[in-house]
Amino acid sequence: MSDKKLKITINGKKALCGKDETILDAAKKAGVRIPTLCYDERLEPYGGCRLCIVKVKDVHKPQPACTTRVKDGMEVFTETEEVRRLRKNILTLLLSNHPNDCMTCEATGNCGLQSLAYEYKVDGKRFAGETWDLPIRDDNPFIVFEPNKCILCGRCVRICNDVVMAGTIELTGRGFDSLPDTAFGKPRSLENCEFCGQCVSTCPTGALLDKKGMGKGRPYELTKVKTTCSYCGTGCNFFLNVRDGKVVKVTSDYDAPVNQGNLCIKGRYGYDFIHSSERITAPIIKKDGKYVEATWDEALDLIAKRFAEILAKHGPSSLGAFSSARCTNEENYLLSKLVRTVFKSNNVDCCARV
Amino acid sequence: MAGLATSLGAGAATNSLAQMHDIDTIFLFGSNPTEAHPIVSIHLKKALKKGAKLVVGDPRQTWMARRADVWLNLKPGTNIALINGIINVILKKGWENKEFINKRTEGIEELKAKVKEYDLKTVEKITGVSQDNIVEAARLYSQAKNGMIVYGLGVTEHNSGTENAMAIANLALVCGQIGRPSTGIMALRGQNNVQGSSDLGPLPATLPGYQSVKDDSARAKFEKAWGVSLSSDIGLKSVEMLDEAIKKRFKGLFILGEDPAQTDPNVHEVRHALESLEFLVVQDIFHTETTKFADVILPGASFAEKDGTFTNGERRVQRVRKAVDPVAGKAEWEVISEIATRMGYPMHYDHPSEIMDEIASLVPIYGGISYGRLEKESLQWPCPTKDHPGTTTLYRPPGNDNALHRPVLKAGRACEIYPPGPETLRRNCRKGISLHAYYRPDTRALQ
Numbered sequence: 001m002s003d004k005k006l007k008i009t010i011n012g013k014k015a016l017c018g019k020d021e022t023i024l025d026a027a028k029k030a031g032v033r034i035p036t037l038c039y040d041e042r043l044e045p046y047g048g049c050r051l052c053i054v055k056v057k058d059v060h061k062p063q064p065a066c067t068t069r070v071k072d073g074m075e076v077f078t079e080t081e082e083v084r085r086l087r088k089n090i091l092t093l094l095l096s097n098h099p100n101d102c103m104t105c106e107a108t109g110n111c112g113l114q115s116l117a118y119e120y121k122v123d124g125k126r127f128a129g130e131t132w133d134l135p136i137r138d139d140n141p142f143i144v145f146e147p148n149k150c151i152l153c154g155r156c157v158r159i160c161n162d163v164v165m166a167g168t169i170e171l172t173g174r175g176f177d178s179l180p181d182t183a184f185g186k187p188r189s190l191e192n193c194e195f196c197g198q199c200v201s202t203c204p205t206g207a208l209l210d211k212k213g214m215g216k217g218r219p220y221e222l223t224k225v226k227t228t229c230s231y232c233g234t235g236c237n238f239f240l241n242v243r244d245g246k247v248v249k250v251t252s253d254y255d256a257p258v259n260q261g262n263l264c265i266k267g268r269y270g271y272d273f274i275h276s277s278e279r280i281t282a283p284i285i286k287k288d289g290k291y292v293e294a295t296w297d298e299a300l301d302l303i304a305k306r307f308a309e310i311l312a313k314h315g316p317s318s319l320g321a322f323s324s325a326r327c328t329n330e331e332n333y334l335l336s337k338l339v340r341t342v343f344k345s346n347n348v349d350c351c352a353r354v
Numbered sequence: 355m356a357g358l359a360t361s362l363g364a365g366a367a368t369n370s371l372a373q374m375h376d377i378d379t380i381f382l383f384g385s386n387p388t389e390a391h392p393i394v395s396i397h398l399k400k401a402l403k404k405g406a407k408l409v410v411g412d413p414r415q416t417w418m419a420r421r422a423d424v425w426l427n428l429k430p431g432t433n434i435a436l437i438n439g440i441i442n443v444i445l446k447k448g449w450e451n452k453e454f455i456n457k458r459t460e461g462i463e464e465l466k467a468k469v470k471e472y473d474l475k476t477v478e479k480i481t482g483v484s485q486d487n488i489v490e491a492a493r494l495y496s497q498a499k500n501g502m503i504v505y506g507l508g509v510t511e512h513n514s515g516t517e518n519a520m521a522i523a524n525l526a527l528v529c530g531q532i533g534r535p536s537t538g539i540m541a542l543r544g545q546n547n548v549q550g551s552s553d554l555g556p557l558p559a560t561l562p563g564y565q566s567v568k569d570d571s572a573r574a575k576f577e578k579a580w581g582v583s584l585s586s587d588i589g590l591k592s593v594e595m596l597d598e599a600i601k602k603r604f605k606g607l608f609i610l611g612e613d614p615a616q617t618d619p620n621v622h623e624v625r626h627a628l629e630s631l632e633f634l635v636v637q638d639i640f641h642t643e644t645t646k647f648a649d650v651i652l653p654g655a656s657f658a659e660k661d662g663t664f665t666n667g668e669r670r671v672q673r674v675r676k677a678v679d680p681v682a683g684k685a686e687w688e689v690i691s692e693i694a695t696r697m698g699y700p701m702h703y704d705h706p707s708e709i710m711d712e713i714a715s716l717v718p719i720y721g722g723i724s725y726g727r728l729e730k731e732s733l734q735w736p737c738p739t740k741d742h743p744g745t746t747t748l749y750r751p752p753g754n755d756n757a758l759h760r761p762v763l764k765a766g767r768a769c770e771i772y773p774p775g776p777e778t779l780r781r782n783c784r785k786g787i788s789l790h791a792y793y794r795p796d797t798r799a800l801q
Contacts, residue, residue: 165399225677228664230657233543234393235666240658240677247658257732258371264392279639280653281681299650304696306633310606318604320595323556324611325545328662330709334690335610336556341582342699346567346589350556352548
């Protein structure tokens, strides 16, 4: 039977799981947190960072939870002294070549490396040695790459090649010189990058950043409002990040039924129009051939008066309305209701009728 | 909307996007999702990675066309000939799904007679697609375990857009590639709420929920709820309203979030019509070509400034949530209510959730939808009752309560641009990227 559940235990607690599940999947379902840095649910498991190692009973070496499939009767221990010691070593090595400038780093509060360093009480001092000192790449309007903060987890490269299939960046170089980069280190441009920001969304550190949101607030200072994109008909969800009445950033919603955290350039970066200086900010009335600002009461009274006059003089066939496929369901319904109840006709149409 | 509605019963995509991963043959027609619907393309790419076959019908050599097993590089405007040619091949080779056709469709003999005119030689001549490619496309789609047709504006935005959609519906029905997960027809919608704005009836012939203005019992239901008597005369379409305006018979127009002076065909005529109106009100978030003709311009609220719902291309009703205050203090739903009230029809809602409750009481396909439920889940219509889970796949076989009706056989967008462009082409919204980079005419399609 393909749907037969396997029985395992995690830290002594019983769990049921499907045969295709990994230890990490099973632990997530059981509410047990296993640390990861190279894992993103949008990507195939990679087993690169080794932070998810766990002890499996009767297996000699620690096993990576993200790539190890469960077996019936498996006994998993996620927090043994040995795996915690090994994880701490890995983190210490990562921090040995990291700027450790969390005070000014854009990712602070939203950084996997920072959270784990905090949890495992790691600092960057133990393994002194050569460190990267590479220039920051700030060559486009959307994505800033600070290579010194890269931990080579490969998430950006994998999401670009495996999910978006844009092929903009790849791991280049060998050993200490490895780096996710564009071909020949060329600046990102629309020739080779879609600027979907998927790489930024998956980066677990401050190496890849949304330029437009930089300096606009720490995660705990931002209010996240879950909403639906207003561009095409796909219906992606995301979070508008708001501070002091302004939308300063868009972040992924991994629970979104349509897009599972993925976004395109418009959804992720196309929000400037909300606070554009060219927005219409008050009602405007044409008086003697000139447009002048008016109050809502003036404008709405005039509209009601003029429509009522036309209706009385020329009848229902002389009035109508156009609705919009950009407006909400509720607004479309109300406009239809306005025409049918007040204008007394069915003269209402919408661009969607094709 | 109209094409699928005529052929299948509902003018809506039949399945859900998440099912795309398990497609065996993707038939992509008149759509360039890598540019126009990038997240849909991510779903399709997942299917490709799992080994799905890909047939692309497009005059342009798009990203998908370059990776297709069969690229049907048809001449623009020859969609129907190509699809009828494919149906003809399928019927001739006996690749059709006879059981499905017998049990679930009507009109196969008429279709057979019609598509006979489209033999391979003729179709090759009309469309420019080689005979081998037509046969291979027919085989890949008809013989797939799960074949899905995904089409975009390359199908609908034609003079014969409605008939194109019907031809596509015929193809799916002949092959029985409908009514199961990872099959069916997905129409990719250009705007966020094409589906919802059709569903909720700002349309001249139908009340909200595709209920005809000619249907006495439907009208009676709305008359009772709205407390007025309603006209049973089909209203004027937008083009007709403008024509009547030029003839000075149509005098007053309220345009909500539309820019016909920029986006409609024959803009000179449209502008002339707008000039001819006695009184024009336009509500929008930016000044547009259309606001230039307005007597009153009202500030609109952007999607970040109001609560509401959008219905996406797969019939999924999802929340829009207010993140910041409307720049001018009022959202459109408040403005419409105030105009109605000032004209003697009291209309008052404290919150858009109350409007949705009213919609649910009058529109059966939205019957089970409420903001309370949408906090916890998103629902694909039809969702007729409060305990209905919504419908991921339309036209499941009879016996399943999802079954609807008995079906009857009868320019490119760039990723970073959103036409007509009030949001994305505004200067300060594209800071740092040259305009050159935005417009990439694909000369190959013009050859």
